[in-house]
Amino acid sequence: MTQFDRYIASAALRFFVFAAFGLTALFSLLELVEQLQSVGQGQYRLIDALVYVLLLAPSKLLQVAPVSMLLASLLGLGGLATTSELTALRALGVSEFRITISLIKLAVPILVTLFLTVEFVIPPAQQLAQTERTAKLTSSEPVHGGDGFWTQSDRQYLNVQSFGYGNVPKNINIYVFTANGTLSRYVHADRAVIRPDGTWLLDNVIQKQVLTQQFRTEYLSTLAWHSFLPQQKAKLLVLPPESMPPIELYRYVRDLELHHQPATRYQQELWAKISIPVSFIAMILIAMPFVFAPARAQNSGQQIAVGAIIGMIFTLIQQIGAHLDVLLSLDPAVVAMLPPLILMAAAIYLFRRTHR
DSSP states (O other): OOHHHHHHHHHHHHHHHHHHHHHHHHHHHHHHHHHTTTTTSTTOOHHHHHHHHHHHHHHHHHHHHHHHHHHHHHHHHHHHHHTTHHHHHHHTTOOHHHHHHHHHHHHHHHHHHHHHHHHHTHHHHHHHHHHHHHHHHSSSOOEEETTEEEEEETTEEEEEEEEOGGGOEEEEEEEEEOTTSOEEEEEEEEEEEEOTTSEEEEEEEEEEEEETTEEEEEEEEEEEEEOSOOHHHHTTTSOOGGGSOHHHHHHHHHHHHHTTOOOHHHHHHHHHHHHHHHHHHHHHHHHHHHHSOTTOOOOHHHHHHHHHHHHHHHHHHHHHHHHHHHHHTOOHHHHHHHHHHHHHHHHHHHHHHHTO
16 A cells, blocks of 8 residues: 555544444344343353354454445545545545545455455354354253264264264264164264255165164165254254355355255355455445535534445345345345445446536
8 A cells, every 4th residue: 555545544444443343233232132032041141142142243243344334435535525635635636536446445455354254253153153052042952072963862862973064964873772772773874954844864874773683784875864853953053154154155055056956045145245345345436426525515424324324225235135036036146246236336326426
C-alpha cells in the first residue's frame, strides 16, 4: 500500500472493526437468548450455553463481515467528507475511482484473515460447539477415545473409527451381544450414509454371525442398519456443511459429483463462501454513490441507516435465495453470486445517476 492507501484504509478499518465486533456481539446475544430455552434440559446449563455462543462467535463474525465492510466504507469516507478531506483529495487530482481502489486494497488482507479463520478456526469451533451441546442435552454421553467414537444401547455397541469429508462415518464396527453376554453378530462397513429417518446405509459390508460356535461370513455391497441412536445423537456424527473448511468442502463436493451423489446442500455452502469476496467488493461499490453524492447530507446517523437498510435487504435476499434454491432446484452458483452482482450493477447505476 502507498501512504495514500494506508490513510484511506486506516479511516475505514477502525469502523470495520467496531461494526464487525458490534454486530457479532448483537447476533451472539440473540443466539444466547435462543439457547436459554434449552437450559435445564439434560445436563445443559447456563455456562454451557455461554460456551456454545462463544464458540459460534467466529462464524457470526463471518456472516456480518460484508455488512461491516459496507458500514466501514460509509462511515470511514463519510468522516473524511465531513472534515472536507475528501474534497481536498479530489482537488489534488485523486479520483473517486482511486479512492475506491484504496478500500478494495483494504478488503484484501481482511479477506485473507477471514479465509484463515474459516479454514482453521470456525470448523473446529463449530464442531466442538455442536458435539458438546448435543452431548449435554442427551441423557447418556457417547465416548470419544483413541479408537474413535463409541456408544451402546440394548446390548449393541457402535464404534466409528474415523470421519471422512463431511463428517461421514468411516470404518464402522457394530457388535451385537445376546442376553448372556456372548457375541451373536459383528458388522464392519467402510462407510455409512445416515438417512433423514435415522437409518444407516452401510457400504462395503462384512457381516459375521455366530451360529452354533461357528461364524457365518457374508460380504455385502450395502446393508441398511436401523440405528439405536436418536436424531440428536446422530448429529454428533453428521455435522452441518457450515462446519467444514472450504478446501475440504470443495473436495467433498467434487467427490459427491464424481459418484453422482446429491450434493446440493454442500454446493450451497461452498458457493456461499466463494461469494464472500464478491460481496465485499459489492458492499464497497454500493457505498460510493452515497459518499460522493453532490447533495449528500453530512450526517453519520443517516449513513448508518442507509448501510443498515442495504445490509438487511442484501441478507434477506441471500436467505430467500437459499430457500428457493432448495424448493426450485436452482443452480447454487447462480443463487450465491446473483445478489452481489445485482448490488454491483445497482451501485454503478446510482453512481452514474448522481453524477449526471
